[in-house]
Amino acid sequence: MKRRSIMEPIPTDLITEVFSRLPAKSIARFRTLSKQWASKFSSTDFTELFLRRSSNRPRLLFGVKKCGEWLFFSSPQPQNPSLSSVVAVDYHIKISGDVSKYLCGYASGLIYFPDMCIAHGAPVICNPISGMYGILPELDRYRKARGFLGFDPIEKQFKALSEVYAFCDQRDHHQILTLGTRELSWRSSTIQCPKYDSSLSEGICINGVLYYLADSVRDLPCVIVSFDVRSEEFKFIDAQCFSEQLAETHERPPLNLEGQDVMEMLLATMRMDRPTNTIKLILVNYKGKLGAIYWKYANNADGRRTLELRMWVLEDVEKQEWLKNVYTLPENEVLESCDFSVAGVTASGDIVLSMKHVCKPFYVFYFNPERNTLQSVEIQGFGANLEAPENRGTVYAFVDHVEDLSVFDARQLKSSISHATHGCCNKEEQPTFHYERPKPQRDKI
Secondary structure (H helix, E strand, C coil): CCCCCCCCCCCHHHHHHHHCCCCHHHHHHHCCCCHHHHHHHHCHHHHHHHHHHHHCCCEEEEEEEECCEEEEEEEECCCCHHHCCEEECEEEEEEECECCCCCCEEECCEEEEEEEHHHCCEEEEECCCCCEEEECCCCCCCCCCCEEEEEECCCCEEEEEEECCCCCCCCCCEEEEECCCCCCCCEECCCCCCCCCEECCCCEEECCEEEEEEEEECCEEEEEEEEECCCCCEEEEECHHHHHHHHHCCCCCCCCCCCCCHHHHHHHCCCCCCCHHHCCEEEEEECCEEEEEEEEEEECCCCCEEEEEEEEEEEECCCCEEEEEEEECCCCHHHHHCCEEEEEECCCCCEEEEECECCCCEEEEEEECCCCEEEEEEEECCCHHHHCHHHCCEEEEEEEECCCHHHHCCCCCCEEHHHCECCCCCCECCCCCCCCCCCCCCCCC
């Protein structure tokens, strides 16, 4: 029998299946090989298949900030944390020149920086995996105004929402920018948001609706502002259930509140002139519903510290009904002795806590409220330079990071962060500290 001299062609379905499991960076490179491949990997069918595959393998995204510079890493997000005691991060990009007093925003794989030196203080939107970024037009706004990023999953459309003069009836309260248009420009919102004093939190986008906490709206001490990304409609959700928690974050010396409304005075001390990390209340996506988590330590009778999490879930948006649960976490020596922050809630319902500063060892904790279990996972690979005490940067973690090919589209982001220059000095970025890939350790014989 003669051996076949011509190999059978690989089935198209098998090729599609293999490529759907590759990183988005690889797909972006393959698109440049030929028009045929560009068409295939840009098709709606492949893009949707890739997103489904990527959603089944979500990642933890880490942003490490120090002296205005960000370094981004990501690691696999364990589907069963009890079986994954150690995972390694992949290093992606670094970006310098963040001069904002607020944290960066996150929505569906993109990062929003309110003020960047490379953009003369204008907002910048960046893909932390590919390094592609776009500079938004400058905006006349109150110097303490915040900016947010939202994503409409139906139209696959990103929109930036910026506070302008949210407290002033004579000025625009907000302006909106649609990403991906030929000429980026800010415009006034068609449906004006009633005025409020200030926003109190970063935003979170859930199913096409952007949420953030604000104070002094009408007769309410605090509310959650909701912004529908597609319709651009504002609504308010009563958040008085958080008043006690906001009051507990007050850390200044006692004030003279005689004759004043106590809650209004306490909220006034936590407005935009205060660091964002003083408010230990974070909005989260809890299985597709808006949630909020507050945490604090309590001392046991034996002197040991225990961690208490309070979580609210908005069960009914129309009736504005919140369900509250209080959890006392199992004892963990590392968690009891370190500073941490709540990164969010995974799609499976695990509450993720991340150590607040790079160190060695560095841990992420997964708390499952239903089983009352706490699992710690060591994260390796930040590098000796970042793990050194003198270079200790602040870590911000984002859960359920999923690669979406539409985010890598050149129509959205056109420039590479590796060629960015500082707008204030017109020089190429020179990071204050750098990432050194850890050297592999050889087994001793």
